[in-house]
Amino acid sequence: MDRLVLKNGCAVALALCLTAGAGAEGTHDLKVTREFTAPVEAVWAAWAESEAVKAWWGPTGFTAPIAEMDFREGGTSLVCMRPPQGPNLCNSWTYRRIVPHERIEFDVDFVDVEGTPIDPAAIGLPPGIPDLVPHVITFEPxxxxxxxxxxxxxxxxxxxxxEMSRMGLEQVLDKLATFVKQ
Incomplete structure (x- = not known):
């Protein structure tokens, strides 16, 4: 289903791929497109630089105290967000492909603060969240x-x-939109 929503002055086009055929057999994918007023270089840098990621990563009310970026093909970044009440929730981002200012492909894995993989259920996440979530981010001027x-x-x-991931991602992208306006 596609729809256009206006959030914080930004047009947000949401496309949820909810059929079994949308992903690997028996899986479901999430696709969200967002328009930013900032140039590609600024939005790109927000994904690549540690201090930038710390400024916007995480849903509303969360902070990102750790963003150890190893932004290169084959590199792995450690990114942790902290809810208002509770411990850090960490992910590793392992980069498969990077095409400057066009595309970032990486796998998100749930890890502890040292970067050791953990079961998402062990940190209280609901069933249905896979251990590894492939991501593709594309940028167009x-x-x-x-x-x-x-x-x-x-x-x-x-x-x-x-749907749960979409709700969190929308909040994260709202924070990114605010960050790249600065």
């Missing part, structure tokens, strides 16, 4: 000098898990 960015997350077990 807009006609007005802005950026059209698409986030594709792959391999969720259920439409409910996709």
């Amino acid at each position: 807009g006609a007005d000098g802005g950026t059209r960015m698409t986030v594709l997350e792959q391999g969720y077990a259920s439409p409910e898990t996709v």
